[in-house]
Amino acid sequence: MDEISRIFVVGATGAQGLPVVRGLVQDGRYRVLALTRDKNSARARALAQWDQVDFLEGTFADEAVLRAGMRACQGVFLNIDGFNTGEKTETYWAIRAYEIAIEEGVRFFVYGNLDYTLKQAGYRSMFRTGHYDGKGRMGEWILAQTRDNAGRMGSALFTTGPYMEMAFSAQTPMTPAVEEGVLTWRVPLGQGAVVHVALEDCGHYVRWLFDHRDRANGMDLAVGIEPVRYADLAAAFTQVTGHPARYVDTDLDSYFARFGGIAALPAGYNADPKDKSTMSFRDNFTGFWNTWKHEIITRDYALLDEIHPGRIKSAQDWICRHEQQAAASGGESLWQRVQPDTLPGRPILKLSEDHRRGIL
Numbered sequence: 001m002d003e004i005s006r007i008f009v010v011g012a013t014g015a016q017g018l019p020v021v022r023g024l025v026q027d028g029r030y031r032v033l034a035l036t037r038d039k040n041s042a043r044a045r046a047l048a049q050w051d052q053v054d055f056l057e058g059t060f061a062d063e064a065v066l067r068a069g070m071r072a073c074q075g076v077f078l079n080i081d082g083f084n085t086g087e088k089t090e091t092y093w094a095i096r097a098y099e100i101a102i103e104e105g106v107r108f109f110v111y112g113n114l115d116y117t118l119k120q121a122g123y124r125s126m127f128r129t130g131h132y133d134g135k136g137r138m139g140e141w142i143l144a145q146t147r148d149n150a151g152r153m154g155s156a157l158f159t160t161g162p163y164m165e166m167a168f169s170a171q172t173p174m175t176p177a178v179e180e181g182v183l184t185w186r187v188p189l190g191q192g193a194v195v196h197v198a199l200e201d202c203g204h205y206v207r208w209l210f211d212h213r214d215r216a217n218g219m220d221l222a223v224g225i226e227p228v229r230y231a232d233l234a235a236a237f238t239q240v241t242g243h244p245a246r247y248v249d250t251d252l253d254s255y256f257a258r259f260g261g262i263a264a265l266p267a268g269y270n271a272d273p274k275d276k277s278t279m280s281f282r283d284n285f286t287g288f289w290n291t292w293k294h295e296i297i298t299r300d301y302a303l304l305d306e307i308h309p310g311r312i313k314s315a316q317d318w319i320c321r322h323e324q325q326a327a328a329s330g331g332e333s334l335w336q337r338v339q340p341d342t343l344p345g346r347p348i349l350k351l352s353e354d355h356r357r358g359i360l
């Protein structure tokens, strides 16, 4: 396949984008052109430490911006923020981004994807999750186009899932609280399991896709640590840190009551609340939790072991690594991080840092 030296990254300053960019540039193999709406944000400045990272300021919801970024690069990693756009607008820009990439001569296109849960669950509405289906439908569409456009541009899907980090961060669907000295997760998961993803491993996987384009072309690389049952997560936390933890299965009404007025707002902060297609936060995350509760999503862990033998293989492994790294660097332990005075200041998502604001 053709040589690729520079990759246009959409979503570079995000929770997922930061390790992806690091994985691409840290040994100097690739350069990155990072799209951001604000190159002076703290996260953009953190990326600017790499000599191999340049910035393009603008929005993905602008053809001229997409065109400029794609014309300057041979590779694309596209993670459209569905929590900005909402499902309907995400669909449009995913299609246009793919088409523009072909037109501008991009050689390899990696689409930041999520599972098409509605389809995987047999088209039953209780599993409809706008921020998953909005990507998953487009993932299938991109693979279908890839069969037609093989001579012009290769593509692959990078299908992820809820970051493990979100179970230890503020303003996420699985934010915990320390209740009378016990780290407590109250979520509507029943006996089900969340296929969490380690952000650290995303850098390795996306790098692998660009390094192995012949094999990766047409592939859906669907990643995960393991199916994480929250009673097991709590037990692992106690085993590694020595601090008490528990999981409390919670009904949907009690769960959403915690979010107050946010539950009725559109899941995508720039989606039109008057548009009947717009899913509310509550509807969207009802499908999300039903998906995990009924264990709709699976992974090929043998493939992941082959591609990334050193991958994080369990929630306990993730907690151990975090604690070891914190001890080595003098950083914060998980127990310190989850304390009520500390947790709100450590959002893993840029969206939370920006208080769900920003232009489309």
Ligand SMILES: NC(=O)c1ccc[n+]([C@@H]2O[C@H](COP(=O)([O-])OP(=O)(O)OC[C@H]3O[C@@H](n4cnc5c(N)ncnc54)[C@H](OP(=O)(O)O)[C@@H]3O)[C@@H](O)[C@H]2O)c1
Binding pocket: 010, 011, 012, 013, 014, 015, 016, 017, 035, 036, 037, 038, 041, 044, 058, 059, 060, 061, 079, 080, 081, 082, 083, 084, 113, 114, 131, 160, 161, 162, 163, 166, 348, 349, 350, 351, 352, 358, 359, 360
């Ligand atoms: N949360 C999870 O566990 C999870 C897991 C897998 C996939 N996802 C999906 O990943 C996407 C969000 O990425 P993230 O998890 O990295 O979230 P994040 O930390 O909130 O980052 C959002 C990213 O999107 C960029 N962005 C937002 N609107 C933009 C626009 N109009 N033009 C250009 N860039 C824009 C932001 O860049 P600037 O602010 O610098 O412009 C930032 O890089 C969502 O679609 C979500 O469904 C999330």
